[in-house]
Amino acid sequence: MKDKYSIDWVPDxxxxxxxxxxxxxxxxxxxxxxxxxxxALAVVFGVHGVTALLGLLLGNLLGGAVMALHAVQGPRLGxxxxxxxxxxxGVKGAALPLLLAILMYLGFATTGTVLSGQAINRILGTDGSxxxxxxxxxxxxxxxxxxxxxxHKLGRIASAVSIFGFGFLAWRLLSTHPLDTLLVGPTGxxxxxxxxxxxxxxxxxxxxxxxxxxxxxxPADTPTGKVFWPVFLGTTIGAQCAMSFGVLVVGxxxxxxxxxxxxxxxxxxxxxxxxxxFAIVAGKLTVNCLNAYxxxxxxxxxxxxxxxxxxxxxxxxxxxxxxxxxxxxxLAVFASHDFLSNFKNFVLLLLVAFVPWSAVNLIDYYLISxxxxxxxxLYLPDGRYGTYNLPALVxxxxxxxxxxxxxxxxxxxxxxVKLLGNTDISWIVGLLxxxxxxxxxxxxxxxxxxxxVYLTV
Numbered sequence: 001m002k003d004k005y006s007i008d009w010v011p012d013x014x015x016x017x018x019x020x021x022x023x024x025x026x027x028x029x030x031x032x033x034x035x036x037x038x039x040a041l042a043v044v045f046g047v048h049g050v051t052a053l054l055g056l057l058l059g060n061l062l063g064g065a066v067m068a069l070h071a072v073q074g075p076r077l078g079x080x081x082x083x084x085x086x087x088x089x090g091v092k093g094a095a096l097p098l099l100l101a102i103l104m105y106l107g108f109a110t111t112g113t114v115l116s117g118q119a120i121n122r123i124l125g126t127d128g129s130x131x132x133x134x135x136x137x138x139x140x141x142x143x144x145x146x147x148x149x150x151x152h153k154l155g156r157i158a159s160a161v162s163i164f165g166f167g168f169l170a171w172r173l174l175s176t177h178p179l180d181t182l183l184v185g186p187t188g189x190x191x192x193x194x195x196x197x198x199x200x201x202x203x204x205x206x207x208x209x210x211x212x213x214x215x216x217x218x219p220a221d222t223p224t225g226k227v228f229w230p231v232f233l234g235t236t237i238g239a240q241c242a243m244s245f246g247v248l249v250v251g252x253x254x255x256x257x258x259x260x261x262x263x264x265x266x267x268x269x270x271x272x273x274x275x276x277x278f279a280i281v282a283g284k285l286t287v288n289c290l291n292a293y294x295x296x297x298x299x300x301x302x303x304x305x306x307x308x309x310x311x312x313x314x315x316x317x318x319x320x321x322x323x324x325x326x327x328x329x330x331l332a333v334f335a336s337h338d339f340l341s342n343f344k345n346f347v348l349l350l351l352v353a354f355v356p357w358s359a360v361n362l363i364d365y366y367l368i369s370x371x372x373x374x375x376x377x378l379y380l381p382d383g384r385y386g387t388y389n390l391p392a393l394v395x396x397x398x399x400x401x402x403x404x405x406x407x408x409x410x411x412x413x414x415x416x417v418k419l420l421g422n423t424d425i426s427w428i429v430g431l432l433x434x435x436x437x438x439x440x441x442x443x444x445x446x447x448x449x450x451x452x453v454y455l456t457v
Contacts, residue, residue, distance in 0.1 A: 026238065049183030071212055166245060198351060
């Protein structure tokens with residue numbers, strides 16, 4: 001595995017790369033079929049086409065800005081994103097959001113395996129078989145084990161492939177269906193707008209727990225704007241293009257709702273269908289490798305917090321990735337039968353878990369610690385940040401619980417939803433409540449270093 005630093009701090013001598021690589025990585029991570037499905041869900045669940053496009057855009061802009069603010073932490077600290085959660089939650093207390101992050105990675109890896117497995121089966125002529133999922137899992141494992149640099153290279157290749165593939169599909173769709181006929185649905189209202197915003201904002205916030213993992217090798221003196229803007233533009237442009245295509249695809253009718261991959265092949269036509277299947281696999285490979293790599297980093301961070309270890313052998317890291325991918329393939333086989341419904345509930349539940357975490361992390365980094373971190377103390381339970389940090393843990397729990405009355409999902413509907421015209425504002429409530437509970441408490445209790453303290457090489 002080439003990423004020798006794993007969860008450890010990256011010294012200046014090992015820093016490399018260009019900010020533009022952040023743009024291509026996050027463009028390719030978003031310009032892919034699962035993001036198309038995410039956009040399509042807005043219309044599937046009753047949002048008018050025009051309202052869906054606007055809501056998705058607002059959610060992508062808001063969530064993308066939050067995600068890019070997390071990315072800025074990478075070059076400054078040279079640390080994986082979730083290691084920095086120890087500043088807020090404590091060295092062992094950070095295990096709580098880390099466990100939820102692992103579940104998130106596993107969920108997205110599972111959904112990606114479902115869709116990519118269908119595409120590979122079409123290429124191999126083995127429809128209905130789990131073979132495609134197994135093949136995709138094997139490819140993901142090889143690339144994820146190779147590590148950071150290979151994932152960035154894959155992102156550049158996948159960007160070009162995805163732009164061509166999905167650009168061609170958009171041209172095919174619009175050349176056969178007038179635009180006004182694709183933007184269908186009932187009259188839009190604020191509830192529909194917020195649902196669409198939730199889908200895209202939730203999508204963006206799921207990248208927040210690992211976005212800094214892919215910017216931490218940039219030189220420490222990289223200007224803030226040169227990290228923020230490539231990440232922000234890559235993730236919002238890629239996601240909005242893919243999700244907008246999903247809105248239009250549902251408006252066209254056809255078999256997309258029941259067979260997402262098959263519909264793409266039919267839209268491409270018999271000559272280029274195979275090219276589109278390869279484009280689907282290439283797009284999903286990038287983000288699935290991010291999920292597997294992120295799952296690795298979170299798992300090692302939990303072990304590190306409990307054992308004090310700062311580095312792990314190549315064999316140990318490879319074993320974690322293999323186990324993670326094997327589990328995602330097994331889950332994909334069982335999840336493939338009710339994909340759309342499972343995916344919608346999954347994305348919205350992630351919002352409940354990660355809006356409070358993101359609020360705590362960003363408030364601390366930018367408003368309380370003011371970008372100053374004692375890095376050696378992140379590995380010491382009896383150090384500056386302690387074992388468990390009560391302000392963050394309580395604020396996080398309160399932030400999650402505050403959303404319960406406002407959740408509107410098939411599996412659960414909060415009592416306040418009907419009072420709001422069936423509008424789900426849970427993530428907005430969670431963001432505000434977490435902020436108002438955490439900021440004043442942490443401002444009084446956090447021991448901020450005079451300047452960032454670095455590890456010695």
